[in-house]
Every structure is written in structure tokens, then in C-alpha cells.
Amino acid sequence: MRTTTAWRSTGDGSVTLERVTIERRDLRDHDIALRVDYCGVCHSDLHRVKGMLKEGAIVPGHEFTGTVTAVGPAVTRFAPGDRVAVGTIVDSCGKCAMCEIGQENYCLEGPTSTYGAKDRVDGTKNQGGYSREFVVTERFAYHLPDGLDPAGAAPLLCAGITTWEPLRAAGVGKGTKVAVAGLGGLGHLGVKLAVALGAEVTVLSRTPDKAGDARALGACDLLVTTDEAQVAAARYRFDVILDTVPIEHDLTPYISMVALDGTLSILGYPLPDHGCDHGADARPQEAHRVRHRRHPADRRAAGVRRPAPGHRRHRGAAVQPRRGGAPPPGQQRRPLPLRPRPVRPRPARRLTTAVARTAWCAA
Ligand SMILES: [Zn+2]
Ligand SMILES: [Zn+2]
Incomplete structure (x- = not known):
């Protein structure tokens, strides 16, 4: 030894x-x-x-x-x-x-x-x-x-790959409109990587306080998500949104800003009962809700088409059950809270949630 x-x-x-x-x-x-x-x-x-x-x-x-x-x-x-x-x-x-x-x-x-x-x-x-x-x-x-x-x-070996993977899977390149919610460990790397890929990057934040940091990292704008007028004006604007916020939060503003065929990639949402300082009750219910919208029935009801053959969509990992062995205590798989929902007409747009490795991906 x-x-x-x-x-x-x-x-x-x-x-x-x-x-x-x-x-x-x-x-x-x-x-x-x-x-x-x-x-x-x-x-x-x-x-x-x-x-x-x-x-x-x-x-x-x-x-x-x-x-x-x-x-x-x-x-x-x-x-x-x-x-x-x-x-x-x-x-x-x-x-x-x-x-x-x-x-x-x-x-x-x-x-x-x-x-x-x-x-x-x-x-x-x-x-x-x-x-x-x-x-x-x-x-x-x-x-x-x-x-x-x-x-x-x-840090590229964890936080970096966590933001790089969804950007690449979504085909981000020159001119892609990317928004990054949260400007912490994941978010600042998401901004830098998206800018380096040629994207037009906007930071989403609850206050304008980080506008200077966002621009210093290469973002062209900062959108204040608590300002309803700004959110409304950005409806369907972004091809890709990386959500790096690491606490339970409302996804509604982000969903409204995803473009037709766009991708909302949830990277930081707390996992169920993980017992960290985000709160033991933190559950990715919103993430589940968005994932439900990928159900084929949902897609048919919305009149959306399947991805073209060979089109690679980023596949979720964070809320998938662990493979190989029993999940750790407190993380036993539970049924998703599916309930029959009436089919309502809505615009023919596709919401694709990509749940990448979270920061504790290797747990
Ligand atoms: Zn293997
Ligand atoms: Zn890590």
C-alpha cells in the first residue's frame, strides 16, 4: 500500500x-x-x-x-x-x-x-x-x-461538465439565444461556456445586482425574473435555458420564456429528501411537472412532432433512480404524483426538460 x-x-x-x-x-x-x-x-x-x-x-x-x-x-x-x-x-x-x-x-x-x-x-x-x-x-x-x-x-471536471453537456446536447452555437438562471458555481461556467460557443447569453436573476458580473463574464443582458414586465416581454425568447438555481423554486417564469422547440435544462434543483441545507422537504415537484409534458399523450394533444430520427436530446439523470443496487436511505423511488388532467388546447410548442447531472451527481 x-x-x-x-x-x-x-x-x-x-x-x-x-x-x-x-x-x-x-x-x-x-x-x-x-x-x-x-x-x-x-x-x-x-x-x-x-x-x-x-x-x-x-x-x-x-x-x-x-x-x-x-x-x-x-x-x-x-x-x-x-x-x-x-x-x-x-x-x-x-x-x-x-x-x-x-x-x-x-x-x-x-x-x-x-x-x-x-x-x-x-x-x-x-x-x-x-x-x-x-x-x-x-x-x-x-x-x-x-x-x-x-x-x-x-472545476471543469464537475461544474463544467454539468453545464457543458446540456449546451452541447441542445446544439448551442453561434446565435443561439441562451439564458442562464443563477450566477453561482454552475451558472458562471454556463455563461462562459455558452459565450465561447457563440451564443447570445442572458443571465436570469431575481435582482439586477449581478448585472456587472454577468457582463464581465460575456453575457449581453441580465433579465430580472421578479419583474413581471421583463418576463412577459421575453416570452418564448430563449432557445435554451440553463436553470442552475440550487433551491426549490418556481419554474413558471422560465417555462414561459422557452422558445418553440426550446430546452429548459434543470441542473440545480434539490432532490427529494436529500437532507442538505436546502431543506429536507425540498422536492423536485416542478421538475416532475415539466417532465410530464414530454409524455407522448401530452405531445399528441399539443400537436407537436417527435424529434427527427437521430436527433439527440439530452436525457435526464438527476431524478432518475440509481442503477445498480438499492438507493440510499431516504431516496427510495416513489411514484410520480401523476393525476389525470384534462387536455386543454395550447400552443403547438414543445417543452423539453433536460435534467443533467446535479452538483451531487456522483452521490
Ligand atoms: Zn457499465
Ligand atoms: Zn461536484
Whole structure:
């Protein structure tokens, strides 16, 4: 076994981290060892440290960059000295239909999270990137491109991919009208990435206070969602809305602003009974409600068409049941609150909700 320094939670619900010595496994054939140089602090780290999953003491950290220090005998993609990045998943079954098409995050056996999960080989509990050294199979390590600041790049491995995926899935490019609700850890990256893709970006916020920050990040406008006149004037305006607000909130203003064939992508909505500081009662009822509008009967009633063959829609993950094993306590799947609803005529428009990985995606 190798040993390294790490920062571990105390497991008593406080946010205190203790400096400890932990063990890392000896390198397997396809493993690399890396020196962790930078690790982002993810919102999910805080939830987990505070005991969201009641898992006791953990070493958090699932968005980090570093330098390869050693490689196993069968490693082909890395050599000592390479700049490297690791994200929220460190293993998967590698043979199911999802793994075979490169969607390991949907692995039918359940992907292995970077911390707090059971190692697939020896069953030990994974310990994350708040540590000096990390060992990972090369399949889940990524080359850090030259010229990319390793400190700034670390959060791209979680918050970055969370906002990048829905932008790419929705085909955002030059001239796409994108709105980003919330300008925090996810939101500011959503703005920067959408601007870099050539989109015309508007920040949605409850107050005008962040207008300066929004423009500094490249947004062309800030729309105040508590101003009914502004919301009404923006009806059907946005091709894509990224909703990064991490507390229970009313989706109605966002829905009204989604264009025909547009996408409302809900990234931060709290999950049921997750016990974090958003409130134990927080439930994604609104998200369910929007998802219902994708039901074929709904679509037929609204006179909307199916996506063209081959059109890739972003598929939800956050409110889907976990695959591979029982859900953690408090997250047992419950039936959606479906009720028969009268079919009312409404404009022929399609509301597509894309629920991407939330910040605690790897939980
Ligand atoms: Zn994260
Ligand atoms: Zn798999």
C-alpha cells in the first residue's frame, strides 16, 4: 500500500476537515498515480461532509488536476510527468451497453464515484481528491491540454461538465439565444461556456445586482425574473435555458420564456429528501411537472412532432433512480404524483426538460 496526506471529514455533521494519513492502493496494471495539485470545492462535497448520505468520515473531492508520477505496467495513454485531470467517476463495469457507447456515467451496474463509493476490485471505500496523491485507472483520467491553467481547469471536471453537456446536447452555437438562471458555481461556467460557443447569453436573476458580473463574464443582458414586465416581454425568447438555481423554486417564469422547440435544462434543483441545507422537504415537484409534458399523450394533444430520427436530446439523470443496487436511505423511488388532467388546447410548442447531472451527481 502507498500512503499519502489527505483531508478527511469528521463524520459528525460539521464541516471540519482533519489532516490525516490515508492509504492508496498499489498500482494495478492499468492504474496511474498522480500528484494532486488543485482540487475544486464542489457543493456536493459540502453536502456529503455534512452527512447527506450518512456515510461517516469521507475524503471528498471529485474535480482535480495534477501530474502523473507513476504508471502501471499496462498503461498506454499516460507517462510520468503528464498533466492530468480526474472528475466525478473513477470506474464502471466497462461492458454494459452504456459503457460500450461511452456513456459510462449511465453504466447499468452503476458507475463508481470518485469518493465514498466501493472500489469494484477490493471493496474498499474510495477516498477523493482532497489529498496529495490519487490512484486511478487510466480509463478515467484525462489529459489536461497545454495552456489550460490547472487551477482554473479543476472545476471543469464537475461544474463544467454539468453545464457543458446540456449546451452541447441542445446544439448551442453561434446565435443561439441562451439564458442562464443563477450566477453561482454552475451558472458562471454556463455563461462562459455558452459565450465561447457563440451564443447570445442572458443571465436570469431575481435582482439586477449581478448585472456587472454577468457582463464581465460575456453575457449581453441580465433579465430580472421578479419583474413581471421583463418576463412577459421575453416570452418564448430563449432557445435554451440553463436553470442552475440550487433551491426549490418556481419554474413558471422560465417555462414561459422557452422558445418553440426550446430546452429548459434543470441542473440545480434539490432532490427529494436529500437532507442538505436546502431543506429536507425540498422536492423536485416542478421538475416532475415539466417532465410530464414530454409524455407522448401530452405531445399528441399539443400537436407537436417527435424529434427527427437521430436527433439527440439530452436525457435526464438527476431524478432518475440509481442503477445498480438499492438507493440510499431516504431516496427510495416513489411514484410520480401523476393525476389525470384534462387536455386543454395550447400552443403547438414543445417543452423539453433536460435534467443533467446535479452538483451531487456522483452521490
Ligand atoms: Zn461536484
Ligand atoms: Zn457499465
